Each structure stands twice: as C-alpha cells, then as structure tokens.
Amino acid sequence: MAVAIGNGDQASAIIRTLGLTKIYPGADFKAVDGLDLSVEHGEVFGLLGPNGAGKTTTAGMLTTRVVPTSGSAYVGAVDVIAHPALAKQMIGVVSQQNTLDRQLTVWENLYFHGRLFGIGAADSRLRADALLEQFQLSKWGKASVFALSGGMAQRLMVARAIFHRPAVLFLDEPTAGLDPQSRLALWEILGELGRAGQTIMLLTHYMEEADRLCNQLAILDHGKILALGTPAALKRSLGADTIVTVKASGDGELLAAALRNGVDRVTRTRVVDGGVELSVKGAERIVPRVVDVAEAAGFELVDLAVAEPTLENVFINLTGKELRE
Numbered sequence: 001m002a003v004a005i006g007n008g009d010q011a012s013a014i015i016r017t018l019g020l021t022k023i024y025p026g027a028d029f030k031a032v033d034g035l036d037l038s039v040e041h042g043e044v045f046g047l048l049g050p051n052g053a054g055k056t057t058t059a060g061m062l063t064t065r066v067v068p069t070s071g072s073a074y075v076g077a078v079d080v081i082a083h084p085a086l087a088k089q090m091i092g093v094v095s096q097q098n099t100l101d102r103q104l105t106v107w108e109n110l111y112f113h114g115r116l117f118g119i120g121a122a123d124s125r126l127r128a129d130a131l132l133e134q135f136q137l138s139k140w141g142k143a144s145v146f147a148l149s150g151g152m153a154q155r156l157m158v159a160r161a162i163f164h165r166p167a168v169l170f171l172d173e174p175t176a177g178l179d180p181q182s183r184l185a186l187w188e189i190l191g192e193l194g195r196a197g198q199t200i201m202l203l204t205h206y207m208e209e210a211d212r213l214c215n216q217l218a219i220l221d222h223g224k225i226l227a228l229g230t231p232a233a234l235k236r237s238l239g240a241d242t243i244v245t246v247k248a249s250g251d252g253e254l255l256a257a258a259l260r261n262g263v264d265r266v267t268r269t270r271v272v273d274g275g276v277e278l279s280v281k282g283a284e285r286i287v288p289r290v291v292d293v294a295e296a297a298g299f300e301l302v303d304l305a306v307a308e309p310t311l312e313n314v315f316i317n318l319t320g321k322e323l324r325e
C-alpha cells in the first residue's frame with residue numbers, strides 16, 4: 001500500500017513523524033528513539049511522561065529548535081527539517097521558560113508578535129485587544145510583563161502563541177509551577193481552545209492534566225511511545241476497574257500475598273508506602289472482602305481507599321515506576 005508522506009494527501013494528519021530520533025552531541029543514549037507519531041486536525045494530543053522522557057526534545061524537533069539525528073517530521077505538508085521557516089509560520093509555541101519580552105508592555109508583546117508574523121498594524125491592534133479580553137488580561141495591557149503573576153504570564157504566552165492562528169499549538173508543561181487556582185484557570189482556557197477546534201500538542205508529566213485536556217495520548221518513556229490511545233482506552237487497558245489502597249501495619253509483601261490469595265479477581269498487587277495497592281476487576285463488596293482477608297492474615301488496617309484507575313496506574317503498569325517525582 002502506498003502511503004503518501006509529505007504531499008498533503010493524508011487528509012487529516014497535521015503532524016506526522018517517522019522514525020524521529022535525537023541523540024544529543026556526546027550523549028550515549030537516544031533522547032528520542034524512532035518516534036512514529038500522527039496527530040489529527042482538531043486533536044488535543046498529549047505526550048505524557050516523566051522528566052527526561054523526551055517530551056521537550058520531541059516538541060523541539062517539531063518546532064525547528066532541535067535538529068533531529070534521523071527520521072522525518074511534517075507539519076501539514078511541510079517538511080519541518082527541510083523548510084523550518086515555513087513550518088514556523090504554521091505553529092505556535094509556549095515553551096517551558098518565560099519568553100515574554102521584558103522591554104515591552106503586555107499589549108505590545110502581542111502586537112509586535114503579530115507584526116513579526118506579517119499581520120498588518122490595524123489587524124494586529126484589533127487582535128491584541130481581543131486576545132487580552134479573551135484571556136482576561138485587558139486591564140494589564142499597559143503594564144510591564146514584570147507585573148504579571150505566573151498564571152497571567154502563562155496566559156499571555158498562550159495568547160501570543162495563537163495570535164497568528166497557528167495550525168498547531170505546542171504547550172510544554174503549561175501549568176508547571178502554577179498554584180492550583182491558576183492551573184485551573186489555564187485548564188479552562190486550554191479546554192476552550194480545544195473545543196473551538198485548535199489542534200494542540202500538550203507535553204506534560206501531570207496525569208490529571210493529560211486526562212482532563214487530551215483526547216489522544218501517547219505515554220512516553222526513554223524516548224519511546226509505550227502506549228497510545230484516548231485516556232479512557234488507556235485506563236481500560238489495565239483490565240481492572242478499581243484500585244484499592246490498603247494501609248496496614250506489618251510487612252507489605254506478606255499483605256500483598258494474602259490479598260492476592262484471598263480476594264477474588266485481583267489483577268495486580270503493588271507494595272506502596274505503608275501498605276498495598278490492589279487492582280481489581282469487578283469491585284462488588286470489595287471493601288468487606290479486603291478487610292476480612294487482611295484481618296484474618298493478622299494485619300491491622302490503618303486506612304482503606306477505593307478509587308477508579310488513573311493514568312498513573314497505567315504508567316506504573318507499563319514501567320513499574322511512578323510518574324510523579
């Protein structure tokens with residue numbers, strides 16, 4: 001079967017990579033290892049993985065900041081490596097660092113971005129006003145960017161990144177370091193952008209963020225995709241519908257063994273700090289069963305929590321380690 005690559009024939013894919021690989025000079029490992037990705041128009045596509053997984057390097061190659069060691073990358077029909085200037089016109093980037101221009105006011109950061117992208121003065125003025133309004137920054141227009149809180153600065157960076165109506169918006173850990181309230185406010189804004197049809201590639205190590213915002217998710221570790229799907233499908237792939245965390249005195253391994261033997265339909269046990277985490281399929285009357293089995297085995301229960309599986313469980317299942325630091 002002939003697959004058209006690079007001529008725009010693949011109707012809906014807006015990002016495609018083939019064997020995309022990066023080895024940094026002097027490094028003896030692949031920061032990104034043969035990545036094959038396809039992002040469709042209108043998707044909010046997440047790259048979820050721990051620090052060092054290769055998320056920023058992947059986005060760096062797609063946004064022309066990092067030169068790949070091998071492989072290819074396309075944004076729409078544009079070969080990113082061969083035509084970086086063209087590719088840049090099609091993308092908006094919010095990087096991990098604050099890249100606002102400190103010499104300029106809040107409004108000017110938007111306005112001059114428009115001018116830089118070839119948008120006329122009158123249009124740039126209107127769009128800057130409209131975006132300040134949309135991102136609830138209007139009253140800060142004349143202020144220095146130094147006056148902005150972390151959350152406001154991040155909103156301004158998103159506003160600037162979508163100013164020229166990019167085909168794809170790249171967001172690298174957009175809520176890292178924000179307080180919970182600012183994080184929620186930014187999630188609202190990003191959710192709205194996604195619902196309005198903006199294609200987004202979101203890099204994050206926060207599973208809640210990925211779960212909440214993304215409709216397609218690649219789980220990345222050591223530069224490789226370990227799993228790909230909707231958040232719901234990834235969680236279903238665990239084969240368990242309930243996670244029971246049992247905190248108890250005594251030896252975790254022994255408790256895990258007792259629960260594995262005594263409780264039906266346990267798909268997995270994992271010793272955690274001060275207890276055991278149990279994955280279960282079919283959770284009817286799970287609490288009394290767990291209590292009975294643990295107590296019969298001589299354990300004194302301290303706490304018991306029942307929850308639905310999360311992307312954290314998916315990551316642990318795939319790698320044996322936790323996503324969060």
Ligand SMILES: Nc1ncnc2c1ncn2[C@@H]1O[C@H](COP(=O)(O)OP(=O)(O)O)[C@@H](O)[C@H]1O
Nearest residue numbers: 024027031049050051052053054055056057058
């Ligand atoms: N400029 C660089 N030079 C050398 N190594 C780098 C550079 N940037 C990242 N790395 C390494 O590449 C790997 C992937 O990093 P990165 O893409 O930043 O991951 P993530 O964004 O998922 O945290 C890490 O091991 C990191 O230390």
Ligand SMILES: [Mg+2]
Nearest residue numbers: 055056057096
């Ligand atoms: Mg990163």
